[in-house]
Amino acid sequence: MPSLLEALLTVGHPVNLMLVALGVGAGIVVGALPGLTATMAIALLVPFTFGMNVVHALVLLGGIYCGAIYGGSYAAILINTPGTPAAIATTFDGFALAKKGHAYRAIVVATIASAIGGLVGVAFLLFLAPPLARASLQFGPPEFFWLTVFGLTIIATISPRSTVKGLIGGALGLLIGTIGIAPVDGRVRYAFRTIALQNGITLIPALIGLFCLPEILDMIASRFHRETAIPYRPQRHMLRRVWRLVARKPWLLLRSSVIGTVIGIIPGAGANIAGMVSYNEAVRVSRKPHEFGEGSLEGITASEAANNAGVGGSLVPLLTLGIPGAPPAAVLLGALLLKGMRPGAELFTVHASVTYTFMFSLVVANIVLLPLGILLGKGASKVVTGLPTTVLAPLVFFLSVIGAFAIQNNVGDVYVMLAMGLVGFLGRRVGFQPGPIVLGLILGAMCEQGLVQSMLMGRAAGTPVAIFFTRPISIVLIALTVLSALWPVLARVRQRHTRDEAAAHIHPIVEEKRDD
Amino acid sequence: MIKDRIAALVLVGVGVFAWIEAQRYGPMSRLFPQVVAVALVVLSLFLFASSFSARSRRAAAERQAESSEGERPDVRGVLLSLLVIVAWTLLLEVLGVWTSSVIAFVALVIILRSTERAAVVWRSVALGVVLVTGFVLLFRVVLRVPLPEGVLW
Numbered sequence: 037m038p039s040l041l042e043a044l045l046t047v048g049h050p051v052n053l054m055l056v057a058l059g060v061g062a063g064i065v066v067g068a069l070p071g072l073t074a075t076m077a078i079a080l081l082v083p084f085t086f087g088m089n090v091v092h093a094l095v096l097l098g099g100i101y102c103g104a105i106y107g108g109s110y111a112a113i114l115i116n117t118p119g120t121p122a123a124i125a126t127t128f129d130g131f132a133l134a135k136k137g138h139a140y141r142a143i144v145v146a147t148i149a150s151a152i153g154g155l156v157g158v159a160f161l162l163f164l165a166p167p168l169a170r171a172s173l174q175f176g177p178p179e180f181f182w183l184t185v186f187g188l189t190i191i192a193t194i195s196p197r198s199t200v201k202g203l204i205g206g207a208l209g210l211l212i213g214t215i216g217i218a219p220v221d222g223r224v225r226y227a228f229r230t231i232a233l234q235n236g237i238t239l240i241p242a243l244i245g246l247f248c249l250p251e252i253l254d255m256i257a258s259r260f261h262r263e264t265a266i267p268y269r270p271q272r273h274m275l276r277r278v279w280r281l282v283a284r285k286p287w288l289l290l291r292s293s294v295i296g297t298v299i300g301i302i303p304g305a306g307a308n309i310a311g312m313v314s315y316n317e318a319v320r321v322s323r324k325p326h327e328f329g330e331g332s333l334e335g336i337t338a339s340e341a342a343n344n345a346g347v348g349g350s351l352v353p354l355l356t357l358g359i360p361g362a363p364p365a366a367v368l369l370g371a372l373l374l375k376g377m378r379p380g381a382e383l384f385t386v387h388a389s390v391t392y393t394f395m396f397s398l399v400v401a402n403i404v405l406l407p408l409g410i411l412l413g414k415g416a417s418k419v420v421t422g423l424p425t426t427v428l429a430p431l432v433f434f435l436s437v438i439g440a441f442a443i444q445n446n447v448g449d450v451y452v453m454l455a456m457g458l459v460g461f462l463g464r465r466v467g468f469q470p471g472p473i474v475l476g477l478i479l480g481a482m483c484e485q486g487l488v489q490s491m492l493m494g495r496a497a498g499t500p501v502a503i504f505f506t507r508p509i510s511i512v513l514i515a516l517t518v519l520s521a522l523w524p525v526l527a528r529v530r531q532r533h534t535r536d537e538a539a540a541h542i543h544p545i546v547e548e549k550r551d552d
Numbered sequence: 553m554i555k556d557r558i559a560a561l562v563l564v565g566v567g568v569f570a571w572i573e574a575q576r577y578g579p580m581s582r583l584f585p586q587v588v589a590v591a592l593v594v595l596s597l598f599l600f601a602s603s604f605s606a607r608s609r610r611a612a613a614e615r616q617a618e619s620s621e622g623e624r625p626d627v628r629g630v631l632l633s634l635l636v637i638v639a640w641t642l643l644l645e646v647l648g649v650w651t652s653s654v655i656a657f658v659a660l661v662i663i664l665r666s667t668e669r670a671a672v673v674w675r676s677v678a679l680g681v682v683l684v685t686g687f688v689l690l691f692r693v694v695l696r697v698p699l700p701e702g703v704l705w
Binding site: 066072080200201203204207208210211214218220221223225226249252253256257258424425426427429430431433434435437438441442445447450451454465466467468483484487488491492 | 555556558559563566567570573574577578580581583584585588589591592595596598599602625626627629630633634637638640641644645649653656657660661664665673676679680683684687688691695696697698699700
């Protein structure tokens, strides 16, 4: 109890408050640049904390983590390129809304959802960290395999025009993901004696290429938008209106935040998958699923609440067990160890005051994110929407080039970005969307590892197949997978049934009127 | 519709090639790529077959009508821009990020210009140079990313 009080007082110190704001601001800027992920934001800014005391360093890094995950939504909304992989699902509706002239509205929704999601994630971290961390350790290879299969069912949601093309895109992504060193026996695959391909296709350059280059070329192709690529329509009382709209969906916010937290807790899953799963669930339970992909505010809310909730989630196994839930948390682990703090029971006993100060600083970061995000978002949307295509198209490609390079300081990644961009551009001409390909690419390695390791485990136990279907968490995940895969069919049947019922109601009325 | 068929055939080729190539690997490292390759071939064949269905032909006709209603895309602009983008990427290490980006930026501004008014074009060029310089400095100095310097900068 004294530790909690001490932590509250420490976090309220003006220097700490300033550091949180500074961290959030820096995180937003880095996260908004395509290619610079939250992991890189923390890694790039860790050296600045070497001279600081442990509290100042952690408070700053926590702010950067929250800000960077949220900042990814700016690029997703304004240029259809997720600033961080966590914002992939935000592109589906964010950019559609920007193209209608409502970029700022999309950013405000993303900001509110991110702040609320972030707060829910931190609440879980504060109150339920130890039991949640223990539960996450129940995830073995079969559970990871089913988690990825469940993730792949999202393809049906994100490719409403053609499920077959979505599935082909997913398979292509999975296949591209197998390039490089095999996760189990270390064999190099599909590298064709090229050193650049031996390390595999790096996710971020591929993601930038798939989303960004087709968009640039489309901007160029449409002479209609030659003056300004993205229109801007200012609206009066925007904040109040958007707040009312978001506040009307408390269940959506809560559900997305809980999904984000839970997936964030599972080591290796992270915010990338959290946003997608949450988006899928939002479409599944929505009364207006047809609006998703066309600029739905619910879509942005679901994705952003989940990915920011994943921040708190990813810190649960980190602080309690020393296992990072996501790559940015792994960099934070390094920073903790540098400061002489070993994750585990020690953090909650010997260093309790510092640990709780860090947790409370995340609460402050998510509160600070609201005004700062809205302010920076307004500026960013005005700048981007004011740029003519002649400047915006080359600028976006320039940012893609340096973003892809900065991942590993490797020009090979720029070539990967370009190649994947061409694949994305040609694919788009034929009706293939980048979402399923990226989803396959993200889930591929985890899926393969889960499959092969489970088979090895099963073979050792004499039950090579049964191991996939007999573990309790696997059974839950299988049920979720079947439900998610069948949902589009069930929804269509339900829709038809409702239509028939409505028609049956109208006919008697029409006939009665005719009788009159 | 024809596009779908060509894409399906290309993807069947990719799947078959991936399956054959995977046979060279060990049992553990070929299992997953082969499963995915089979899925890719089956789905692509399904896409190929379904492109002959009446429903697919109707959808293709609707798409065709939609695209003919809109303005014709600037194919020349896209091809020229692609050429610049590819050259930009290949010259990164040779000329350096700043030089190659400024040259490519200017080339794209000229290709994409919607007006012959020199003042407007110059303004876009100037804005481009300022933005490229600003971001190169941000990455090199503040974020300490060693962007390629090449023979120039």
